Amino acid sequence: MFPIRDHNPSGRTPYVTVILIAINVAVFLSYWLTLPSDWALNRFFLAWGLVPEQLMQGRGAETILTSMFLHAGWLHILGNMLFLWIYGDNLEDEMGHGGFLAFYLLSGLAAALAQVAMDPVSPIPMVGASGAIAGVMGGYLLLFPRARVDVLFIFVIFFRIFAIPAWLVLGVWFMLQLFSGLVVPADMGGVAYWAHAGGFAGGLILALPAFLRRGGRAYWQRTQGHPPHPETEYPLSRSNIPRVPRR
Numbered sequence: 001m002f003p004i005r006d007h008n009p010s011g012r013t014p015y016v017t018v019i020l021i022a023i024n025v026a027v028f029l030s031y032w033l034t035l036p037s038d039w040a041l042n043r044f045f046l047a048w049g050l051v052p053e054q055l056m057q058g059r060g061a062e063t064i065l066t067s068m069f070l071h072a073g074w075l076h077i078l079g080n081m082l083f084l085w086i087y088g089d090n091l092e093d094e095m096g097h098g099g100f101l102a103f104y105l106l107s108g109l110a111a112a113l114a115q116v117a118m119d120p121v122s123p124i125p126m127v128g129a130s131g132a133i134a135g136v137m138g139g140y141l142l143l144f145p146r147a148r149v150d151v152l153f154i155f156v157i158f159f160r161i162f163a164i165p166a167w168l169v170l171g172v173w174f175m176l177q178l179f180s181g182l183v184v185p186a187d188m189g190g191v192a193y194w195a196h197a198g199g200f201a202g203g204l205i206l207a208l209p210a211f212l213r214r215g216g217r218a219y220w221q222r223t224q225g226h227p228p229h230p231e232t233e234y235p236l237s238r239s240n241i242p243r244v245p246r247r
Helices: 015-032 038-048 052-056 063-069 076-096 099-117 130-143 166-183 193-206 208-213 219-221
Strands: 002-005 148-157 158-165
Touching: 002 076, 015 038, 015 063, 015 076, 015 099, 038 063, 052 063, 052 099, 063 099, 076 099, 076 130, 099 130, 099 193, 130 166, 130 193, 130 208, 148 166, 158 166, 166 193, 193 208
Parallel strands: none
Antiparallel strands: 002 148, 148 158
16 A cells, blocks of 8 residues: 555645655665675764664764654665655645645654653664654644545555545544554564654644634635645546457
């Protein structure tokens, strides 16, 4: 189950979203292609990733920011940047460029604090933009709960794309983070589930001013939870192979 695009076009060029993606990719390539060994990579993450144990001792406050731009592998960064591209442009459209940048960074802060609060003695560095992007997803859910999101389902050899309401895609994702945070031991799995959940909840709260400025529940009633403009359609093209009917 993998979101690949939404049907929610933006009315302006999402400069901040594009710049954030570019910075994340540039930072990733700068160390992934140059550090000579896994040992050097681990030392790099210990220096610039967020280590809850160190933060609780009053050290490494700057890593709350630097950790948001580090990723642990190709799948990590590609998945995060895809999610940021799908959901970020619409929030930037609603909040403005500066407002969206502040929203993104504050969501990352909420994610970091949530992870530290739930596992304060962890010596494992936390890296990735996932927490901040989870905040973007939370804000998206509040403003566009019924926007359609195309999700690719893969089951063994069967795969198909379905258009699903955002409230279902994002709601299921959030519940999975909460469930995983509760049942998966903190030192297993390599995923900061509480950062995801904290970022998502933080994004919901941080998006409230934008939601209320548009009328709150009256905005939902006016748009019925859909994007406040015509949705993008992705019609399925028909095959050029001629159909031969059975005789």
